[in-house]
Amino acid sequence: MKYLKRIIKIISALLLTLTIVVIVFLIVDVYNTAYLKIKNNPSLHETSYLITNINIVPMSKDTILAHKTIWVKNGIIENIADSIQVEGIEIIDGENKFLSPGLIDMHTHLWDKQELGLYLANSVTTIRNLWGYPMHLRIKKALNDENIIGPLLYTSGPKLTGEKDLGDDKVQVSTPEDSKRLVISYKKRGFDFIKTYAGLPENIENAILEQSILSNISIVSHPSREIPYLDQFQPQISSIEHVEEIVQQALEYKLDSLKLDTIIQKFVSTQKSFCPTLTGYYKIFEMLELGEDVLTSDPAYYVNPLMQKFDSKVQYDRWANEKENNSSIKTDIYAQHQFHLYIIKRMNEAGVNIICGTDAGIGITAPGYSIHQELAFYKEAGLSNYDVLKTATINPTKTHKELEQIGSIEKGKLANFILTSKNPLEDLSVLNNPEWVMVKGRKIDKILLNELTENALDRNNLVVTGLRYAEYLFIEK
Missing domain, CATH: 3.20.20.140 (Metal-dependent hydrolases)
Incomplete structure (x- = not known):
């Protein structure tokens, strides 16, 4: 009986240690991906803009809509026109560049x-x-x-x-x-x-x-x-x-x-x-x-x-x-x-x-x-x-x-955009290097895009990925 109690204590200690190790790895992973949190990044809070002076690649048809303005309201395309006036909203100058669907x-x-x-x-x-x-x-x-x-x-x-x-x-x-x-x-x-x-x-x-x-x-x-x-x-x-x-x-x-x-x-x-x-x-x-x-x-x-x-x-x-x-x-x-x-x-x-x-x-x-x-x-x-x-x-x-x-830039669609310096219908390679990206109206500038790439290089999350895969095997298999 004494030996059984000792074995139970050892197993309990090992399980506790394993649990602590797993929790530590998960906490570290949360810390390492904190750069993706919207609340930590003030530049990601806006979802409404006027984007002016832009050439639109709508993808609903094979054309370019030149020198347009887009009104994005709460992440949705509210309007597209030659000129739009809205009070109290941030204006993004498109600099005569090209806006395509993400x-x-x-x-x-x-x-x-x-x-x-x-x-x-x-x-x-x-x-x-x-x-x-x-x-x-x-x-x-x-x-x-x-x-x-x-x-x-x-x-x-x-x-x-x-x-x-x-x-x-x-x-x-x-x-x-x-x-x-x-x-x-x-x-x-x-x-x-x-x-x-x-x-x-x-x-x-x-x-x-x-x-x-x-x-x-x-x-x-x-x-x-x-x-x-x-x-x-x-x-x-x-x-x-x-x-x-x-x-x-x-x-x-x-x-x-x-x-x-x-x-x-x-x-x-x-x-x-x-x-x-x-x-x-x-x-x-x-x-x-x-x-x-x-x-x-x-x-x-x-x-x-x-x-x-x-x-x-x-x-x-x-x-x-x-x-x-x-x-x-x-x-x-x-x-x-x-x-x-x-x-x-x-x-x-x-x-x-x-x-x-x-x-x-x-x-x-x-x-x-x-x-x-x-x-x-x-x-x-x-x-x-x-x-x-x-x-x-x-x-x-x-x-x-x-x-x-x-999938297209039209009124009522989500504001999922990419801005490129050149027309992708003439040069597809410009898609490799967007000036900025927008997802549901949140603009992600070039500085943050570079940070997103850098944080994915040499990421040390092998153990955490393994734990999540083990969870998959336990639950799904």
Whole structure:
């Protein structure tokens, strides 16, 4: 009995110590992200302005509205005119520069609050997170309650897959009844979408589709390899992800332009949005081409430290090993990437609603920075600057009702803007370096944008990220 009491005391002491250590790490993380708090930053309090002497890139049509004034009232565009007079309101001189809608990245994986700043510094004012867990609901609440500054955040729930599709990053579902229960739960908890994944059997997917109608929640689909590709264009699905799945699943690894016609026609006839994530796939080629230095080079060094250690390195080692055993792998990956560009060109010509997504946050795909590479690929594929910019502004608003208030500069829309020195319809590269950014009427100047970037570099939050991931495993798995 004496020994049992001693063991209980030791275990209790260890648990207490562990609890204290966890609390300390969480407190340090709160301190390290205090720069995002709105109440600590007086420059972020205003949500009403007159912005004068501005050239507007509205994105509702291919034009420039020259020498205009915008009245932003409580974060909403109240009016746009040649001249507006409002008493007692701050006036921002646009200096004859160009105002565009903030960019939208429709396929991200958010790992920490520091990444919110990286997105803003790279002109991204809205992100769609597609691997949700409890942390994302807390961040979403903090943003919606206007406690912290960041892009608008919409998040799916955890990724739903079949019981044979192993991996702790996914929730394995064994029965249709379980899948319906999860859809109901995710909706109730506040997730915006359902994310279906590659190992989902048809009976489970059908149950999710059925429950999504009853629960009034849309689905984002990573196409299941258990179901024929062309059978996955159901009305409840808002977008289909990943261009490589067209090649690897629908075309069975053949770069077949004739068979591609059928797939493109399916997108057209069902009016389904397509999120290519070209950048995420191209990073494989970069790893093969550039070697191990790619893991610590800029901008890959802005990937979350836990991901750098346990995902970036794992992916690099996998492809480095493949390169040793397959001399043609680099050529094959690059050839598939070039075919991806061809797919984008063909889809754009056919009128498919292409939405910009990058797979940011995993591998070596850096949050924020990745959107510029993605847009450059669309340009390389042959899209005009206007069509390229549509993929990251107006096109995403056609996928979910939650996004209807953004994506263009029109009366009644949210004041999510980026100011650039030049016209992005002539030079897309100006999006890399905004003069300032506005989210729901809060102006973030260049000084603060630089601070947001600096605070995301060398961030020491590996342990905290691990704790939040452990929470995900405990609650969701």
